Amino acid sequence: MVVHMNTEPQRAEQKFRALLEAAPDGILIVDPRGTILIVNAKTEELFGYARTELLGKPVEILVPKRFQEQHQSHRDGYMERPKARAMGSDLDLRGLRRDGSEFPVEISLSPLETEDGMLVISAIRDVSERKRAESAARLASDRLLSAVESIHGMLSLYDKEERLVLCNSAFRELFGRHSSGSLAGKTHSEILQNALDTDLFELGEEPKEAFFRRCLAYHRNPVGALELRTRDGRSLRATSRRTLEGGVVSTTWDVTADVQHESELTLARAQAEAASAAKSEFLASMSHELRTPLNSILGFAQLLQRDKKSPLTEKQLDRLEHVLRGGEHLLRLIDDILDLSRIEAGRVLVSNEPVGIREVLDEVKATLDPMAARAGIRLTLGPIPEELPQVIADRTRFAQILINFGSNALKYGKPSGSAEFSVELLNDGFARIAMTDDGIGIPLDQQDKIFQPFHRAGQETGPIQGTGIGLAITRRLAELMGARVAFESTPGQGSRFWIDLPVHAEPSGLQRTPLPEHTLGSVLSADGKTRTIIYVEDNPSNIEFMRELVAELERVSLVTVPTAEVGVELVRDRRPDLVIMDINLPGMSGYEATRLLKSWPETRDIPVIALTAAAMTGDRKRFSDAGFYRYLTKPVRVAELMEVLEELLA
Ligand code: ADP
Numbered sequence: 001m002v003v004h005m006n007t008e009p010q011r012a013e014q015k016f017r018a019l020l021e022a023a024p025d026g027i028l029i030v031d032p033r034g035t036i037l038i039v040n041a042k043t044e045e046l047f048g049y050a051r052t053e054l055l056g057k058p059v060e061i062l063v064p065k066r067f068q069e070q071h072q073s074h075r076d077g078y079m080e081r082p083k084a085r086a087m088g089s090d091l092d093l094r095g096l097r098r099d100g101s102e103f104p105v106e107i108s109l110s111p112l113e114t115e116d117g118m119l120v121i122s123a124i125r126d127v128s129e130r131k132r133a134e135s136a137a138r139l140a141s142d143r144l145l146s147a148v149e150s151i152h153g154m155l156s157l158y159d160k161e162e163r164l165v166l167c168n169s170a171f172r173e174l175f176g177r178h179s180s181g182s183l184a185g186k187t188h189s190e191i192l193q194n195a196l197d198t199d200l201f202e203l204g205e206e207p208k209e210a211f212f213r214r215c216l217a218y219h220r221n222p223v224g225a226l227e228l229r230t231r232d233g234r235s236l237r238a239t240s241r242r243t244l245e246g247g248v249v250s251t252t253w254d255v256t257a258d259v260q261h262e263s264e265l266t267l268a269r270a271q272a273e274a275a276s277a278a279k280s281e282f283l284a285s286m287s288h289e290l291r292t293p294l295n296s297i298l299g300f301a302q303l304l305q306r307d308k309k310s311p312l313t314e315k316q317l318d319r320l321e322h323v324l325r326g327g328e329h330l331l332r333l334i335d336d337i338l339d340l341s342r343i344e345a346g347r348v349l350v351s352n353e354p355v356g357i358r359e360v361l362d363e364v365k366a367t368l369d370p371m372a373a374r375a376g377i378r379l380t381l382g383p384i385p386e387e388l389p390q391v392i393a394d395r396t397r398f399a400q401i402l403i404n405f406g407s408n409a410l411k412y413g414k415p416s417g418s419a420e421f422s423v424e425l426l427n428d429g430f431a432r433i434a435m436t437d438d439g440i441g442i443p444l445d446q447q448d449k450i451f452q453p454f455h456r457a458g459q460e461t462g463p464i465q466g467t468g469i470g471l472a473i474t475r476r477l478a479e480l481m482g483a484r485v486a487f488e489s490t491p492g493q494g495s496r497f498w499i500d501l502p503v504h505a506e507p508s509g510l511q512r513t514p515l516p517e518h519t520l521g522s523v524l525s526a527d528g529k530t531r532t533i534i535y536v537e538d539n540p541s542n543i544e545f546m547r548e549l550v551a552e553l554e555r556v557s558l559v560t561v562p563t564a565e566v567g568v569e570l571v572r573d574r575r576p577d578l579v580i581m582d583i584n585l586p587g588m589s590g591y592e593a594t595r596l597l598k599s600w601p602e603t604r605d606i607p608v609i610a611l612t613a614a615a616m617t618g619d620r621k622r623f624s625d626a627g628f629y630r631y632l633t634k635p636v637r638v639a640e641l642m643e644v645l646e647e648l649l650a
Contacts, residue, residue, distance in 0.1 A: 026124040029112065032079050034059045034072065037119065046126055048098035059122075064096045075120075082111035082118060095124065104131045153253040160246035162188045162219070171252070174200070174230075188219050188248075202229040219248060228252075235259040280345035287338040291331070292539065295635035298327045299545040302638045306552075329465060331635065336469040340453060343476045350394035350480045354504040357388050357433060360395065361421055364402040368410065377413045379406070382420040382436070391431050391501035397477045398501070401485070402433065404470040405497045409437035411464050412495070426500065430484070434498035441491040450487075451475045474499075530555045531649045532576040536567035536593065537611070538585055542634070546580070549638065556649060562586075564593035571603055578648050581628075583612035591626050598627035607648055611636065 020027055026043035030036055036054050044051055047062055054061070059075070060068045074088070087093065087107040095105040104127045112119040145166075148155050154171035158164055164184050167175075175191050176183045178198035183191065192215055195201060196208050203211050218226045222240035229235055233256070240250040301323050304312060312320065342348050361381055372379035391398075402421070409419035419437045426432055442450060446457035453472040460468075478485040478499055489495035533550065535558055537543050543560045550558040559576070561567040564585045571579055579597065583590035590610060597603040610623055610631035623631040630644055 023123070024125075026126075028054075028059065028062075028122050028124065030059045030120050030122070032118060032120075034075050036061075043124065046097075046103075046124065047095060053098075062096055064094050064102055067094065078109060078120065079118065082120065084108070084110035087122070095126070103128050151251070153251045156250050156252075157243070158188055158219075158248045158250070162248070164188070164191065165247070174252075189216060192216065199231055202231050202233075204229075219250070222248065222250075277345060280341040280347075283337055283341040284345075287334040287341075290334050291634060294327060294331055294334070296541045296545065298324065298331065298635040299542075299638070301327065303545070303548055306638065308552075327635075333467050333469075336467050336473060340469055340473050340476070343473065343480070348477075348480065350397055350477065352392050352394055352481060354390040355393045355395045355398060356390055357423055357431065358384070360399050360402065361423075361433070364399050364406060365421065367399075367403055368406045371407060371410050372419065375410045375413060376415050377410050377437075378416075378418045379410070380418065380420045382422040384421075384423040385425060388423065389425070389431065390504040392504050393481050393483065393501050394477075397481060398499075401474045401477060401499055402435070404474050405435035405499075408470065408497070409435050409439060409495070411466065412459075413437050413439035417494075425503070429503055430500040431503050432498050432500050434496055436494065436496040438494040441493055441495055442487075442489040443491050447489060451485075530557055531578070532556075532574060533558050533578045533580060533645075534567065534571055534574065534576045535560045535580045536562075536564055536585065536590065537580075537582040538562045539582070542582070542611075545636070549641070553645065553649075556645075564588035564590060568593050568596050568603075571597055571606065572600065575602065576606065578645070579606055579608040581608050581610050583610055591622075594626050594628060609644060609648075 020038070020040045023040060023042060026046040027038075027040045028036055028043055029038040036057050036059055039051055039054050041051075043049075043054070047054075060071055063071045085108070087109050093105045093107055094102045096102055106125045106127045108123045110121050112121050148166065148168045151168060152170070154174055155166075155168045156164055156171045156175075157166040164186050167183060172183060175195055178200070179186075179191070179194045189212075192212060196212060201211065206214075215226065218238075219240060222242065224239075226238040226240075227235070228238060234254055235256045235258075236252050237255045238250055238252040240248050243249050301320055305317065305320055305324070339348075361384075365379060365381060368379055406419065406421070413419055417438045419435060419439075422434050422436065424432045424434070442457050446455075449455040450457050451471050451474075454468040455472075456466055456468040459466060475485055482502060484500040485498065486500075487495060487497040533556060535543065535546050537546070537560060546560070547558060550556055559570065559574070561570055564581075565588050567579075567581070568588075579594075581590040581594055585593075590612070594608045594610070597606065597608060607629035608627065610626075610628045611634060612631065629648070632641060632644070
């Protein structure tokens with residue numbers, strides 16, 4: 001054959017051949033009847049034929065049988081309108097190798113004018129590799145799409161121009177419902193604007209503009225989550241993340257059920273808290289109510305016990321002892337319940353200050369010694385470091401905790417056993433004050449419960465008196481003070497309870513609260529004149545009790561007043577030697593009255609003792625701030641009251 005060449009046909013032919021051979025595609029030149037005229041090396045390689053086997057053969061030799069007929073007619077069609085184009089670009093074209101195997105091809109055709117007429121050049125490319133890559137990519141994308149679809153929430157992926165590139169049907173369902181056309185390609189703000197235009201969201205008070213800006217700001221800088229509500233009552237929570245390419249992937253969850261649950265929980269919690277507060281309130285007022293009659297029982301029983309004018313018989317005294325012991329137990333129980341309910345109601349404030357461990361231990365030991373003697377248990381202060389720093393604690397509450405540990409050790413100790421307080425400095429800035437006993441120990445299966453209120457670790461039916469509240473109070477108080485309490489116990493061998501308190505950094509001995517400056521000694525002369533006490537109290541049986549008590553004292557007269565208003569006037573007028581003040585009074589309270597008395601120069605120096613039915617232990621600071629000389633709780637411990645009276649009136 002001769003190809004049209006402009007110059008030097010020989011050389012041109014050579015150049016053409018060289019080009020043909022170098023082409024990366026298989027190249028075939030066929031005549032209008034489909035006879036193969038020229039092939040290049042790539043064609044041989046692709047189809048597995050030697051060149052000689054192809055030349056002069058119909059081109060259909062390279063086409064799978066099932067396409068051959070179709071191929072022929074296509075070829076005829078092409079010849080009628082020849083122009084350079086891809087062959088059947090929408091068809092899945094296949095080549096047939098000599099060995100009968102097939103492979104995907106891409107073919108481009110172009111007509112070639114020659115002296116001998118029109119020929120066709122077809123360039124054939126094996127696209128197996130590309131098809132494989134394409135199908136792998138399609139598989140990956142299918143997998144991604146089905147993963148995205150399977151997500152319950154709404155997922156959307158934006159590119160760095162903020163255009164939506166991918167979303168699942170849940171997203172489309174919400175945001176595409178009222179939008180025309182496909183969502184893909186729209187910008188985030190367009191989608192948002194459309195949602196606003198169609199009133200998709202419930203905005204409450206928030207203006208559309210502000211909402212729009214808020215959403216946009218979140219999209220650009222996604223920190224945390226975005227809470228949304230739809231008009232149809234759904235709560236949505238959107239969280240977005242930046243993608244590697246600088247776009248954003250956003251998931252939006254329907255959290256309606258959670259939000260509802262949450263609000264139900266909040267409501268239930270509020271109800272529970274209200275119920276708990278009501279319970280605490282009830283307990284507090286009940287125990288207040290219980291204390292008042294108990295006040296009379298214990299007070300008068302003590303008067304009977306001490307009655308020198310008409311003393312009781314041995315037998316009567318013995319019976320009275322039972323009344324007093326029962327009453328005291330009841331009182332302790334009431335105090336504990338009141339204390340616990342006040343703590344639980346958050347009404348107990350601890351006042352932490354530097355406290356000397358040694359002083360508190362001495363005080364606690366002195367309190368417990370009589371009980372230890374009765375129990376026949378040796379109570380000792382054991383190893384205590386020489387240099388003892390102060391700890392940060394509420395002094396009263398700290399002592400209360402140690403008394404609880406100590407009295408438990410005595411209660412649950414074995415006869416002739418021992419109970420020992422010890423102090424150890426830990427290296428985390430805490431001091432550990434421990435009580436170790438060799439008593440009955442705590443059953444292993446009960447050990448996790450003993451800090452819970454009313455749990456008595458198997459002692460419920462035993463002979464040892466208790467309420468199961470002490471350790472519950474202990475733990476709560478320790479928490480309030482920033483301390484830790486814990487224990488270890490071996491049944492049958494003994495227990496060790498301890499409290500760890502933060503060590504105070506300052507050198508010790510500086511922080512003692514000074515006693516009130518004045519004592520009556522400086523006001524009264526020892527001239528044997530009659531002393532006057534004014535008692536402000538509205539409860540007749542308390543008044544009666546105080547009258548009888550004071551009657552025992554020589555040269556002391558008692559004036560009683562039922563209200564604080566009258567009381568302060570009387571004090572101002574009569575200038576008594578001592579005022580005893582009830583706190584809960586109708587109208588002005590005992591606090592206010594005392595504050596008034598302390599503010600007037602003529603009454604400022606008269607000592608006032610508070611006497612209160614509410615067991616407001618721990619309010620020491622409040623009382624001393626209000627200017628009270630001392631406060632005593634009802635029911636009055638006669639010995640204690642006498643001590644104070646003697647101290648003030650001597
Ligand atoms: P109570 O002593 O009034 O029952 P607590 O709250 O003080 O209440 O103590 C709870 C329970 O822990 C006690 O009933 C007792 O079973 C157990 N317990 C506490 N301290 C000791 C101890 N040192 N040895 C043995 N058991 C103890």
